[in-house]
Amino acid sequence: xxxxxxxxxxxxxKLRAPTLGFLIGGRVVAALNxxxxxxxxxxxxxxxxxxxxxxxxxxxxxxxxxxxxMVLPAAFAMIVGILIVFIGRYTLAKLPNxxxxxxxxxxxxxxAVSGSTLAAALTLLETxxxxxxxxxxxxxxxxxxxxxxxxxxxxxxxxxxxxxTADEALSRQEYLSKQEYRGSQGGGNIVEYRSKxxxxxxxxxxIWPIVxxxxxxxxxxxxxxxxxxxxxxxxEKVYESFFNPLFRGLLSILMLVMGMExxxxxxxxxxxxxxxxxxxxxxxLVHGLIAFGFGMIAHYATDCSPGGVVILAVIAxxxxxxxxxxxxxxxxxxxxxxxxxxxxxxxxxxxALAIGIPLFIGLAQTLMPAG
Numbered sequence: 001x002x003x004x005x006x007x008x009x010x011x012x013x014k015l016r017a018p019t020l021g022f023l024i025g026g027r028v029v030a031a032l033n034x035x036x037x038x039x040x041x042x043x044x045x046x047x048x049x050x051x052x053x054x055x056x057x058x059x060x061x062x063x064x065x066x067x068x069x070m071v072l073p074a075a076f077a078m079i080v081g082i083l084i085v086f087i088g089r090y091t092l093a094k095l096p097n098x099x100x101x102x103x104x105x106x107x108x109x110x111x112a113v114s115g116s117t118l119a120a121a122l123t124l125l126e127t128x129x130x131x132x133x134x135x136x137x138x139x140x141x142x143x144x145x146x147x148x149x150x151x152x153x154x155x156x157x158x159x160x161x162x163x164x165t166a167d168e169a170l171s172r173q174e175y176l177s178k179q180e181y182r183g184s185q186g187g188g189n190i191v192e193y194r195s196k197x198x199x200x201x202x203x204x205x206x207i208w209p210i211v212x213x214x215x216x217x218x219x220x221x222x223x224x225x226x227x228x229x230x231x232x233x234x235x236e237k238v239y240e241s242f243f244n245p246l247f248r249g250l251l252s253i254l255m256l257v258m259g260m261e262x263x264x265x266x267x268x269x270x271x272x273x274x275x276x277x278x279x280x281x282x283x284x285l286v287h288g289l290i291a292f293g294f295g296m297i298a299h300y301a302t303d304c305s306p307g308g309v310v311i312l313a314v315i316a317x318x319x320x321x322x323x324x325x326x327x328x329x330x331x332x333x334x335x336x337x338x339x340x341x342x343x344x345x346x347x348x349x350x351x352a353l354a355i356g357i358p359l360f361i362g363l364a365q366t367l368m369p370a371g
Contacts, residue, residue, distance in 0.1 A: 022252045024354070026259020038257045046250045046257075050119045051222035053243040055137070059230015060239065062135045069302050070135055073312060076294040077139040080316050081147035084111035084287050088279070089154055095275045101155050105328050105335035106276065108151020109344050110283050112320030113144040115222075116254050117349065121314040121357050123251055125307045128361060132307020138227055143315055148324060152331035159334070255353070261345055276339055280347030288317030288356050292363060299368065306364040310357075317356040319344040 029036055062070075088107020093100045118140060125132055229235055295309030325341055 022255040026256040030260040043257050046254050048222050049250055051115045052226040053247050055226020056230045056235055056239050057134050059227040063231050072302050073298050074142045077142035078146045080291045081111045081143035082150045085147055085150040092279045098275050100158055101332055101335045102339040104151050104155045105332045106340040106343055108148055108328055109324045109340045110319040111147025112324040113140050113315045114318035114320055117318035117352050118315055119251055120353055123248055124357055130307045131305045133305055136308045136311040155332045276343035277347055280343035281351055284317040284348050284352040284356050288313040288360055291316030306368040310360045310364045313360040314357055317352040319348040
């Protein structure tokens with residue numbers, strides 16, 4: 001009972017954090033049909049600034065860190081990212097009226113990482129004075145890229161098998177009649193057509209273009225740029241005088257925008273269906289708890305900090321809001337964007353922010369108390 005009461009006290013306290021207040025405020029403003037708008041260039045600039053700051057802080061820490069301690073959490077981040085996609089492939093994608101490619105794409109987006117959710121978690125950790133390894137933010141690409149690659153590969157394999165099955169389902173009589181008809185129209189087209197299908201079916205899925213697309217995404221590029229500058233240069237002065245003071249103010253505006261967008265996308269769930277809404281509500285917490293378990297292993301094995309465990313759980317609970325959608329559009333063009341973007345933005349991200357982050361911080365403070 002002491003554990004439960006301590007946890008509930010900590011959890012409810014996190015719900016009153018200013019950052020989450022701006023998220024809720026954005027949803028209220030949108031629900032009242034306000035004409036308030038934040039220009040898209042401003043939104044992109046804010047995300048860029050936040051991720052540069054996160055990357056810089058991680059890079060500065062990596063320059064002086066014991067990299068051996070980072071190996072296990074990074075490996076766990078990769079495992080969790082891939083595992084999340086497989087969970088979605090064999091749960092969401094198997095439900096009635098859910099197209100398999102849409103389910104896989106949704107799982108890929110939920111396996112990828114939201115930079116804004118990560119930034120919100122880092123702010124709350126600092127507010128609560130919970131220690132974490134500054135390089136923990138660098139776990140972002142270790143989960144993000146494997147998840148997106150896995151989703152696109154699984155979708156490609158599924159579509160290839162589907163095409164092969166459809167070909168085999170044609171009876172010999174139907175095939176011969178089509179061949180005879182095409183032959184009377186000028187000949188050879190059916191043979192050429194089927195030859196192209198076999199060639200496409202046997203074509204191997206290329207992994208590097210998927211990785212390249214992920215690395216070139218705006219969110220991951222900004223984070224990696226900050227990491228590189230933090231490691232290779234000495235940006236401490238500009239970091240302390242410029243990036244750090246602006247961080248919380250910019251994050252508050254970002255949460256306001258995300259709250260407004262989440263409310264606006266609620267209507268999209270009518271197109272998406274109840275299964276996607278259910279998945280968007282449950283998956284962030286399940287994924288985060290799985291990652292929290294891996295984080296606890298890292299805590300006992302390598303003395304990973306409570307904050308580091310929370311960060312691993314948060315990036316697993318998040319769903320990509322910037323780099324993921326364009327990567328999936330390019331990698332799985334047959335998937336319906338309303339399905340994976342609607343379930344993520346309208347349900348998944350608010351759940352991760354408003355429930356997931358307080359939940360994981362409360363668990364960490366209860367299971368790994370300071371001192």
